[in-house]
Amino acid sequence: MKRSCRHMMILSTIFFALTLGGVGWSQELTKVRLVHVAFSSNQAPAWVAREAGFFQKQGLDVEIIRIGGSSKVVQVMVAGEVGLAHVGASAAVEAATAGADVAIVAATVKRPQFRLMANPAIKSIAELKGRKVGVTRFGSSTDFLVRWGLVNKWGLTPDRDVPLIQVGGIPELLMAARAGAIDAAPLSTPDDMRVEDIGWKELADFSTLGLDYMTGTLASTRKYIRSNEDVLRRFMKAFVQGIHIMRTDKEFTRKSLERFMRLKDERILEAIYNQEILKGLEKVPVPSLAGVQTILDELSGKRPAIKGRKPEEFVDARFVKELQESGYIDALYRGGSSR
Structure with a gap:
């Protein structure tokens, strides 16, 4: 009887500790749907972060879906079918100038890698x-x-x-x-x-060509952002960890990219890592206001009514900037591996 009671006390203590630690058996992860348009390295950080377990540690279950074409992705996002989307910056800005409820929250690359x-x-x-x-x-x-x-x-x-x-x-x-x-x-x-x-x-x-232009642009709707600020903060923490591991852990990244990009060609994987990730992937994925201005300048030729619009109108960079200003991103690179 005493042994049985002692066992029950131990099990109760373990359960209580796990619950306090946020890893309780009954904990449910918050679902987030993310769309991407291409199997490219600038749209891979979320995939790598998921494979490394970073989203789960933030209490998120991130579903990653591919839909071809940025314009189509914007339509899906505005319809509320997904919370976040890797979408072409020009498509996001053009949709916003036309009244769509879209804002750019991050950008992994600030020069066109094409x-x-x-x-x-x-x-x-x-x-x-x-x-x-x-x-x-x-x-x-x-x-x-x-x-x-x-x-x-x-x-x-x-x-x-x-x-x-x-x-x-x-x-x-x-x-x-x-x-x-x-x-x-x-x-x-x-x-x-x-x-x-x-x-x-x-x-x-x-x-x-001297063009300020974002690729790997991560966007959402302002409605989703207002309703899910805590989710966005947790998502962005894991997302910048994904960028960090891509830049610092070549072996893990290459294995993850094999699955994301569906390729095993060592020549191509090596080129992607050296040319795109090490040279192009931003440690701090703050959206580029100069990049947005490039798009506005181009669009104003077709639609003079948007002349005078400010890049800041199309960006919500606070989630990345909070991590930058808190020292969270610097600490990742000082501390070595994210895992």
């Missing part, structure tokens, strides 16, 4: 005239970058001089390239390397 690739018959930008350039969807990052380059750097008029063809998503761009349905396309690693394997060549590197 190259304009073309079939080997095209030797120069000038030879794009009359050729079909593929983009994912009109209003997406790929669409914006091509239009910006044609107008601001290469003296060509989109659609009139160079037809732009929307095909759906990055996988569809690759299929169109292989089928000869398009002559050129903006692609990031590893997709630029995949078209190199069929003979395509680089015409331009967008990262060298």
Whole structure:
């Protein structure tokens, strides 16, 4: 009898301790749905953070879903079907200027990590005239970058001089390239390397054109943010841990990227890690106001009514800034591994 009572006391103590520690058997994780548009490294931090268990430690169950094309993702987000989305910055800003309830909360990369690739018959930008350039969807990052380059750097008029063809998503761009349905396309690693394997060549590197532009943009609706501020704070803690582990733990990151990007090509994985993660991934993913201004400048040419709008109107950076100002992010890099 005494032994039975003693066992019951021990079990009760363990249960009480676990409950106080926030790891109780009955604890339910808060569900968060996140959409991404591409299997790219700049949209991988949430996946890596989930695989490392960071979201679970923050009491979150993050479901990660892929939908092709930023414009379509914005529609899904505004409809309230998801809480957060990796979406092209241009699509998010353009939707917001049209009255959509959208705000950018983070950005993993602040220079466009895209190259304009073309079939080997095209030797120069000038030879794009009359050729079909593929983009994912009109209003997406790929669409914006091509239009910006044609107008601001290469003296060509989109659609009139160079037809732009929307095909759906990055996988569809690759299929169109292989089928000869398009002559050129903006692609990031590893997709630029995949078209190199069929003979395509680089015409331009967008990262060298002096453009302030965000990719890996994380957005939400202001309605979701107002209703889930605590969730956003916990999400962002795990998210910046995901960025940290990507920059500091190569082995774990490469294994995680194999699953996220669905590839095992060592050559491509090495290029992604060295070129995109170490050189491009921001330690502190605060949205770039200069990057938003770039988009506003481009949009104002089509819609003069938005001239005078301020970049701050389209950004809610407080969740990243809180972590930055508290020293949380610096502490990650001083302390070594996040795991």
